[in-house]
Amino acid sequence: xxxxxxxxxxxxxxxxxxxxxxxxxxxxxxxxxxxxxxxxxxxxxxxxxxxxxxxxxxxxxxxxxxxxxxxxxxxxxxxxxxxxxxxxxxxxxxxxxxxxxxxxxxxxxxxxxxxxxxxxxxxxxxxxxxxxxxxxxxxxxxxxxxxxxxxxxxxxxxxxxxxxxxxxxxxxxxxxxxxxxxxxxxxxxxxxxxxxxxxxxxxxxxxxxxxxxxxxx
Numbered sequence: 652x653x654x655x656x657x658x659x660x661x662x663x664x665x666x667x668x669x670x671x672x673x674x675x676x677x678x679x680x681x682x683x684x685x686x687x688x689x690x691x692x693x694x695x696x697x698x699x700x701x702x703x704x705x706x707x708x709x710x711x712x713x714x715x716x717x718x719x720x721x722x723x724x725x726x727x728x729x730x731x732x733x734x735x736x737x738x739x740x741x742x743x744x745x746x747x748x749x750x751x752x753x754x755x756x757x758x759x760x761x762x763x764x765x766x767x768x769x770x771x772x773x774x775x776x777x778x779x780x781x782x783x784x785x786x787x788x789x790x791x792x793x794x795x796x797x798x799x800x801x802x803x804x805x806x807x808x809x810x811x812x813x814x815x816x817x818x819x820x821x822x823x824x825x826x827x828x829x830x831x832x833x834x835x836x837x838x839x840x841x842x843x844x845x846x847x848x849x850x851x852x853x854x855x856x857x858x859x860x861x862x863x864x865x866x867x868x
Contacts, residue, residue: 675713682711682718689722698729698741702748705729709752719756723749723766730773739777746773817864823857 689704708722730745750770827850835847 678711678713679716679718682708682713682716685711686718686722689725693725693729698733699744702726702729702745706748706752709749710755712756723753727770734777739780743774743777746770746777750774813864813867815864816860820857820860820862820864824854824861825857827851827853827857 831850
């Protein structure tokens with residue numbers, strides 16, 4: 652019996668590692684494809700399509716990714732080029748795509764991303780510059796920049812503590828149910844309350860934590 656459980660644990664570890672490898676491979680493949688597609692569109696001077704695919708390449712981010720930094724650099728280059736050409740709307744699209752893609756890849760406890768902060772600064776400057784046309788004083792234009800930057804700084808995202816509680820609760824809930832299925836039944840498939848009782852209470856506690864996190868995150 653002990654050998655059987657050990658073997659089941661080894662199989663589970665191998666399955667988890669295989670799943671993680673497949674997921675990472677898929678993410679890397681998608682990021683590489685999106686970056687190549689974006690570069691092709693930029694060479695063809697189809698800038699709007701290039702911006703969209705650079706944004707997707709950033710969103711397919713993973714640790715030590717060589718593709719996301721290239722996509723960030725290209726979006727910055729496009730934004731500055733479009734502004735230099737007088738296309739403020741296009742430059743705003745590029746900066747917003749960059750900021751949005753970086754925001755989509757953040758973690759619960761990640762610190763401020765300098766690239767995202769820089770993109771938000773550029774967005775605030777361009778929006779304020781467009782709205783400031785016809786204003787008489789420089790002070791009013793600067794106030795517009797400050798107001799826009801404050802709006803961009805506001806985050807609509809899960810609170811880190813409640814988000815962590817949600818994830819922890821789900822892990823405990825699912826893990827406890829799996830443990831109950833493993834230990835709560837004998838070889839004949841008969842349910843044993845004494846063996847399953849602790850797992851059931853754990854599953855209930857995990858569900859309560861998950862519900863609270865879902866409610867307040």
